[in-house]
Amino acid sequence: MQTANTKKPQRLRWSLGISLVVAGIGALAFWAVASPGALAYYRSPSQIAQQRPDPMQNIRVGGRVRDLERGAGYANFTLTDGTNNVAVRYRGEVPDTLKDGTDGIAEGHVTGGTMQATQVQAKCSSKFMTKKDAKSHIGSS
Amino acid sequence: MLGRGLLGLAIAFALYAAVAAICAQRYDHAKRTWEVVRPELLTSARRAMGAVCLCVAGASAILWYALFSRDFSYSYVALSTARGTVPWYTFSSFWSGMQGSLLLWALILSVYGAVFSLRRNAAREPFVPWAMVVLAGAELFYLALAFGPINPFARLDIIPSDGRGLNPLLHSPGMLIHPPMLYTGLIGMTVPFALVVSALINRRTGTEWIRVTRVWALVPFIALGIGLVLGGAWAYTELGWGGYWGWDPVENAAFMPWLVITAYLHSGMVQERRGNLRIWNVFLVTLAACLATFGAFLTRSGLLSSVHTFAESPIGKWFFVFLAIQAIGGIGLLVWRLPDLRGESELGSAVSKEAMFLINNLVFVGAAAIVLIGTILPLITEVISGQQLQLGPPFFNRVLSPIGAALLLLATIGTVVPWRRGTVRRITQRLLTPALVALAVALVVYAVMHRTTIAGVAYVAGLLGATTIVEIVRAARARSRLAGLSMPAAGSGLFARNPRRYGGYVVHLGVAIMVIGFAGSIGRVQTEISAKPGDTFTFADTTFHYEKLEQYSVPDKDINLALLGLYHGTHRFGTLRPQLNFHRNWDQPQSEIAIRMTPRADLYVILAGVDSQTSASIFRIHRNPLVFWVWLGAVIAFIGGLFALLGGRRRRAQPTPTEPSQELEAVA
Numbered sequence: 001m002q003t004a005n006t007k008k009p010q011r012l013r014w015s016l017g018i019s020l021v022v023a024g025i026g027a028l029a030f031w032a033v034a035s036p037g038a039l040a041y042y043r044s045p046s047q048i049a050q051q052r053p054d055p056m057q058n059i060r061v062g063g064r065v066r067d068l069e070r071g072a073g074y075a076n077f078t079l080t081d082g083t084n085n086v087a088v089r090y091r092g093e094v095p096d097t098l099k100d101g102t103d104g105i106a107e108g109h110v111t112g113g114t115m116q117a118t119q120v121q122a123k124c125s126s127k128f129m130t131k132k133d134a135k136s137h138i139g140s141s
Numbered sequence: 142m143l144g145r146g147l148l149g150l151a152i153a154f155a156l157y158a159a160v161a162a163i164c165a166q167r168y169d170h171a172k173r174t175w176e177v178v179r180p181e182l183l184t185s186a187r188r189a190m191g192a193v194c195l196c197v198a199g200a201s202a203i204l205w206y207a208l209f210s211r212d213f214s215y216s217y218v219a220l221s222t223a224r225g226t227v228p229w230y231t232f233s234s235f236w237s238g239m240q241g242s243l244l245l246w247a248l249i250l251s252v253y254g255a256v257f258s259l260r261r262n263a264a265r266e267p268f269v270p271w272a273m274v275v276l277a278g279a280e281l282f283y284l285a286l287a288f289g290p291i292n293p294f295a296r297l298d299i300i301p302s303d304g305r306g307l308n309p310l311l312h313s314p315g316m317l318i319h320p321p322m323l324y325t326g327l328i329g330m331t332v333p334f335a336l337v338v339s340a341l342i343n344r345r346t347g348t349e350w351i352r353v354t355r356v357w358a359l360v361p362f363i364a365l366g367i368g369l370v371l372g373g374a375w376a377y378t379e380l381g382w383g384g385y386w387g388w389d390p391v392e393n394a395a396f397m398p399w400l401v402i403t404a405y406l407h408s409g410m411v412q413e414r415r416g417n418l419r420i421w422n423v424f425l426v427t428l429a430a431c432l433a434t435f436g437a438f439l440t441r442s443g444l445l446s447s448v449h450t451f452a453e454s455p456i457g458k459w460f461f462v463f464l465a466i467q468a469i470g471g472i473g474l475l476v477w478r479l480p481d482l483r484g485e486s487e488l489g490s491a492v493s494k495e496a497m498f499l500i501n502n503l504v505f506v507g508a509a510a511i512v513l514i515g516t517i518l519p520l521i522t523e524v525i526s527g528q529q530l531q532l533g534p535p536f537f538n539r540v541l542s543p544i545g546a547a548l549l550l551l552a553t554i555g556t557v558v559p560w561r562r563g564t565v566r567r568i569t570q571r572l573l574t575p576a577l578v579a580l581a582v583a584l585v586v587y588a589v590m591h592r593t594t595i596a597g598v599a600y601v602a603g604l605l606g607a608t609t610i611v612e613i614v615r616a617a618r619a620r621s622r623l624a625g626l627s628m629p630a631a632g633s634g635l636f637a638r639n640p641r642r643y644g645g646y647v648v649h650l651g652v653a654i655m656v657i658g659f660a661g662s663i664g665r666v667q668t669e670i671s672a673k674p675g676d677t678f679t680f681a682d683t684t685f686h687y688e689k690l691e692q693y694s695v696p697d698k699d700i701n702l703a704l705l706g707l708y709h710g711t712h713r714f715g716t717l718r719p720q721l722n723f724h725r726n727w728d729q730p731q732s733e734i735a736i737r738m739t740p741r742a743d744l745y746v747i748l749a750g751v752d753s754q755t756s757a758s759i760f761r762i763h764r765n766p767l768v769f770w771v772w773l774g775a776v777i778a779f780i781g782g783l784f785a786l787l788g789g790r791r792r793r794a795q796p797t798p799t800e801p802s803q804e805l806e807a808v809a
Contacts, residue, residue: 035535093667
C-alpha cells in the first residue's frame with residue numbers, strides 16, 4: 001500500500017520520465033528534418049517555369065517522363081506536366097520502372113531551369129490506376 | 142442487375158441488424174448500463190449479420206463470375222481482365238481497381254461482422270449488441286458506396302471485344318494475397334473499435350473488455366503484418382529498384398495503424414494485470430481504427446498527389462465524412478465517459494514490466510505520429526502556403542532507426558523484468574548470457590559484412606533474440622526439472638500452457654531477426670553493365686557469364702530472356718534468368734527480375750534493355766546483403782503471432798489460472 005506521501009513524488013517522477021521520452025522523440029524528429037536530403041519543396045514543371053527556385057533549395061519535381069536517355073552511370077530526361085518541361089540530369093542508375101510515358105519524380109537542385117538530380121524515383125501510380133488512365137488505355141487497344 | 146440487387150438486400154439486412162440490436166436492449170438506470178431484454182430480437186439481429194455476409198459474398202461471386210466469363214459488358218471487367226489473362230490473375234483482378242476494392246472491403250467487413258455476431262460467445266458477451274450496431278453501420282457505409290457512386294456492376298454502352306487486362310506490375314503472386322491481407326488488417330481494426338464504442342456506451346471498460354478485445358486486435362495485427370511484409374516482397378520482386386520499403390505514403394498508411402495496435406497489445410496487458418491505463422487503451426484502439434480508415438482512404442482517394450485531386454476523386458469526400466464520424470464519435474464518447482474511466486491505481490516502480498510497456502507505448506505512438514506527420518506534411522504545407530514541402534526516405538530512416546533500436550532494448554528489458562517491481566541487479570544477471578550470445582552474433586555479422594554499423598545493429602537485435610531464447614530455455618529447463626519431463630516435452634508444454642507469453646516471445650525473436658536483415662540495406666551495392674551474349678563481367682566478387690538471349694512470343698507478350706551463368710572463379714554456382722517482356726495490351730516493357738537469394742546476400746538482376754539488332758543488353762545488378770533474414774524473421778514472427786492467437790482460444794473458457802511459468806521462474 002502506498003501512502004499519500006510516496007504517491008506525490010512518484011507521480012512527479014513518472015510525469016518527468018514521460019515528458020523526457022516524448023521530448024526525446026520530438027528532438028529526434030527535428031534532428032532528422034534538418035538532416036540533408038530529408039526535406040524538399042514539391043514543384044510542378046509549370047511552377048518552376050513561372051518562378052525559378054533558389055539554387056540552394058532542395059526541390060522535388062514530378063511529371064510525365066519524356067525523352068529518357070540512359071547511359072552507363074547517368075540518365076537524362078524531361079519531366080513534363082503538359083504545359084512546361086524541366087530537364088533532368090542524373091548521375092547514377094535510374095529505377096527500372098522509369099520509362100517514357102510513366103510518372104517520375106526527381107529531387108535535387110535547379111540551376112538555370114535544369115535539375116541536377118540527386119535522386120530519381122518512378123512513381124508506381126500504376127499500382128492503383130485512376131479511372132481516366134484506364135479509359136484511355138481501352139480506347140487505344 | 143443481380144449483383145447490385147444483392148448489395149441492396151445486404152443494405153436492408155444491415156439496417157435491420159443495427160435497429161434490431163438497439164431495440165433488443167434497454168438502458169438500466171440502476172446499473173447504469175445496457176441490458177438485453179429481448180434475446181430473440183438479438184438472435185435475429187445476429188442472424189441478419191450473417192445474411193449481410195451471404196449477400197455480399199453473393200455479389201462478390203457474381204463479379205468474380207463476370208471476370209472469369211470475360212463479360213466485357215461490365216466496365217470493371219473490361220478494365221481489369223483480358224481474354225488472355227491467366228486464371229489466378231483473373232481472380233486477383235477483382236481488387237485491381239477502386240470499385241472491386243470497395244466490394245472487397247465490404248466483403249471482408251461482412252465476414253468479420255458475421256463471425257463476430259454468430260460466435261457462440263456472442264450471445265453472452267455484454268458488448269455484442271452495441272458492437273454489432275457499429276459494425277453494421279460501417280458495413281452500411283461501404284455498401285452504400287458500392288450500391289451508389291462506386292458501383293462495380295456498372296455496364297458499358299458499347300461492349301468491347303476484349304478487355305485491357307491486368308496491369309503487368311500486378312502480375313505477381315504477391316498480388317493474389319497482399320491486398321486482401323492488407324485490407325483484412327485495415328478493415329479488421331473496425332472490430333476492436335466497435336468493442337471500444339460498445340464498452341464505453343455500456344460503461345464496461347474493465348478487464349472483460351480487454352480480454353474480448355485482445356483476440357480481435359491480434360487478428361488485424363497479424364493480417365496487417367503479413368500484408369506489410371507481402372507488400373515489401375512484391376515491391377522487391379516486381380518493382381525493380383532493389384529495395385522492399387520506400388516510405389511511400391501507401392506503405393506508411395498501413396504501417397501507422399500497425400504501430401498503434403502493437404502498442405495496444407502491450408498496454409492491454411498492463412490493464413489486464415494491474416488495472417492501469419484504461420483511458421490510454423480506449424484511446425489507442427480508437428486511434429488505430431481511425432488510422433486504418435485513413436490508410437484505406439489514402440490508398441484510394443487521390444489525396445496523396447495533392448489536396449486538389451482528392452476533391453475530384455469520387456471516393457475521397459465520402460471517406461472523409463466516415464473518418465470524421467469515427468474520430469469525433471470515438472473521442473467524443475471517450476470524453477463523455479471520462480468520469481467512469483478515471484480512478485486508476487498508481488503506476489509502480491520504474492523497474493517493472495508495466496514501466497517498460499508504458500515507455501514502449503510512448504515510443505510506438507511517437508513513431509506513428511512521426512510517420513503520420515511525415516506522410517501528410519505535403520498536404521498541410523500545401524493548405525497553409527500553397528506549396529508542398531515533402532519529407533523523403535532519409536528523414537524516415539534517420540528517425541526510425543534509433544526508435545527501432547530503443548524498442549528492441551525495451552523489449553529485451555521487458556522480457557526479463559517482472560511485474561510490479563524488479564531490481565537492476567537481477568536484470569543484469571539475467572541479461573548476462575544473452576549479452577555474450579549477442580556479442581557472438583555481432584562478431585559473426587562483422588566477420589561476414591565488415592561493417593561496424595551492421596554489427597552494432599546485430600548486437601542490439603541479437604540481445605533481444607538471445608534473451609528470448611534464453612528465457613524460453615530457462616523456463617523449459619525449470620519445468621522439466623520440476624515435472625520430470627524431457628526438455629522437448631517441457632518446452633512444448635510451455636507453449637501449450639502459456640501461448641500468449643511464449644507466442645509473443647517468438648514474435649520478438651522474429652522481429653529481432655528481421656532487424657538484422659534491415660541493417661543489411663546499409664551494405665547495398667549496385668551497378669549497370671552493358672553486355673552481349675558470350676561476354677563475361679564481374680561484380681561483387683561474382684563473375685557473370687552472359688550465355689545467351691532467348692527471344693520468343695506468347696499470346697499476350699514478347700519475351701526476352703537472358704541466361705546468366707554465375708561463377709566464383711571457375712566454379713559455376715548458379716544461373717539467373719532475368720526477362721524483359723513486352724505486354725502488347727499495355728504498350729510497355731516489363732522486367733521480370735531474377736534473384737539468387739542466400740543468407741549472406743541476394744544477387745538481384747534486372748534486364749533493363751535489349752537492342753533488337755545487336756542483342757546488346759543492359760543489366761542492372763544489385764547486391765543486397767541479408768535480405769534473406771527479413772523474410773525468415775517475418776515467417777518466425779508470423780508463427781509466433783498465430784500461436785498467441787490460436788493457442789489462447791482453447792483456454793479462454795477456463796478461469797485464468799496463475800501463470801505456471803511464473804511459479805517456475807521463481808524456482809529457477
